[in-house]
Amino acid sequence: MKFSMIDKLFLLNALVARVTATPTSSSLVSVSVNPKVQFQEIDGFGASQAFQRAEDIFGKYGLPAVNQSLVLNLLYDKDIGAGFTILRNGIGSSNTSDSNFMNSIAPTNAGGPDAKPEYVWDHYNSGQFPLAQQAYARGLQTLYADAWSAPGYMKTNDDENNGGYLCGVTNESCASGNWMQAYANYLVQYARFYKESGVDVTHLGFLNEPQFAASYAGMLSNGTQAADFIRVLAKTIKKSGLSLKINCCDGIGWDDQEAMMAGLEAGPDPAINYLDVVTGHGYDSAPTYPLSTNKKTWQSEWADLTGAFTPYTFYENGGPGEGLTWANHIQVALRDAEVSGFLYWIGAENSTTNSGLINLINNEVIPSKRFWAFAQFSKFVRPGARRIAAVSSHANLTVSSFENEDGRIATQLLNQGNSDVEVSVVITGLKSGVRVKPYLTNNKYDLEPLSSVSLGNGGSFKAEVPAWSMVTYLTI
Known part of the structure; x- marks a missing residue:
């Protein structure tokens, strides 16, 4: 393998951060990195553009073509932007595209679970299909298609919204019959439509926050009920001949997902x-420990849903939308929860809140400091790392x-102190x-490349990391 390492020389406000290849000193903070001790494999980083947010990118609110290309490059091109490698699609369950609803590929009940479904495919999928095409062209590696809910006619409450269970799972029956096989067929057909249109769905999911009866699309489930359906879905995928991995269950918090593990086991x-990947969100409880499984795990959705859009703050007071807050969330999830993937809720949208990483207000492309915090990882920590x-x-x-x-080592130092x-x-x-290259993000800089230096004896270098800043060191 080819190895290289990283160091820096940089300027922040009135301070000069010097990088010199010298022996360690007991007066310095010491950081030791050992490539011989390895842990989880990384699948990547990303976000969703579900609920018609993909259309925001493609000019729904007037974003010009040049800025459409800019936001696509920022999200998915590793040389220009963050190089996200995971996209989470929403598999729609609505029979309308009003508001921000996602259209179902089987909008009407054909007559029961055993009737031949009337599938519809528009090669658009609320903007998500052309987005997937553009993302793959820029280096996307993983397309996670996830259903928030089954169509309402497959559920106990006859509604895609307001909770309800899939007809046929443990303790949940419907007069219309058992819809588990029909729902599995429905999900596989979604992936088949993509495949036949030239885009691969790699991972398939069927739940979103199943502990929460939301007013929008959603479906309730415990671990045992999810297990009922997984067995059906796995057989259906095998019979289909498609190469699809199964994800579950996108619990609303990490603790909620952990509570489902007993039923899955x-x-x-x-x-x-x-299952190939166990997925959980960070809303009710953060990913701070490994889930009870030997499967890969992803933190598949999390965001600041409380604050007005704050694009230019890496650190002010530790607020929920600040860049440093998210740099810490990502680092803790990777290190302490041993996740293989980390996704924000929305990549880019026309919004006045922090629910996206990039804001498209007034036809502009405005990356937030949260976006640059993600990029500090996603740009340099590639799938397979x-x-x-x-x-x-x-x-x-x-x-x-x-x-x-490729042997390159990426090390992130996050200074969460005021000195x-x-x-x-x-x-x-x-x-x-060996030469190393530093990249700096803080209130003043966004992934700023700094001067590279050569390592000294023993693979050592010295640096000064500014207060409330993040520096990634990459071997070159």
Whole structure:
């Protein structure tokens, strides 16, 4: 493998952060990185454009073509922007496109669960199909198609909204019959429509926040009920001949997803055996510990849904929409919860809130500091990378590190304190002369490339990380 390492020389406000390849000193904060100690594989980072948010990108509110290309490049091009590699689509359940509803591919009940469905495919999918095409053209690797709800006629409440259960799961029956197989067919047909149109769905899901009876599309489920359906879906996928991985269950919080694990693990034919990725959200409880599974896990949706859009604040007071807040959320989820993927709610939208990473108000493209915090990871930690051992001696200077498949090592130092920190970094196994490149994000800079330097003996270098800042060091 080819190895390289990273260091920096940079300027922030009135301060000069010097990077020199010198031996460590006991007066410095020490950071040690060991590529020989490896943990989870990384699938990537991303967001959703569900509920017609994809149409925002394509000019629903007047965004000109040049800015449409700009936002697509910012989201998915790793050289120009963040290089997101996961897109989470919403599989629609509505028979209308009013408001921000997502159209169903089977909007009407054909007469019962055993009747031949009347599928409809418009090659548009609320803007999500052309978005997937554009994202794949820029380097997307994973398309996670997830249904918030089954169509209403398949549910106990006969409504895509306001909760309700899938007819036929444990303890939930309907006069119309058992709809589990029909729902599995419906989901697989969605993926087949994409495949036949030249776009691969890689992962398939069937629930969103099943603990919450939302006023919008959603469906309730516990772990046992989810397991009932997973077994049906797995057999249906196998019979279809499509190459699809199954995700479940997008619990509204990490604790909620953990509570579903027992049901997924239970029985003589545990549903967990058919799953590829266990997914949970961060709203009710953050991903701060590993879920009880040996499957990959993703934090598949989380956002600041409380605040007005604050694009230019990396740190002010630790608010829920600040860039440093999200840099910390991502780092903790990767390091402590051992997630393989981390997704924000919306990538780009026309909005006055923090629910998106990029705002498209007034036909402008305005990336937030949250977006740049994501980019500090997604641009340099590519699919297939492995998290590696990384330890800091200073409580306010947190660290994570990853070895990419091409041998390049990306190390993130996050200074969560109000004073600059002098640090000595040692990366075990790297030789002197290897060059490293730093990238800085804080209130003043957005992924600012700084001067690269050569490592000293033992793979060491010294740097100064400014207060309330994040620096990624990449071997080059």
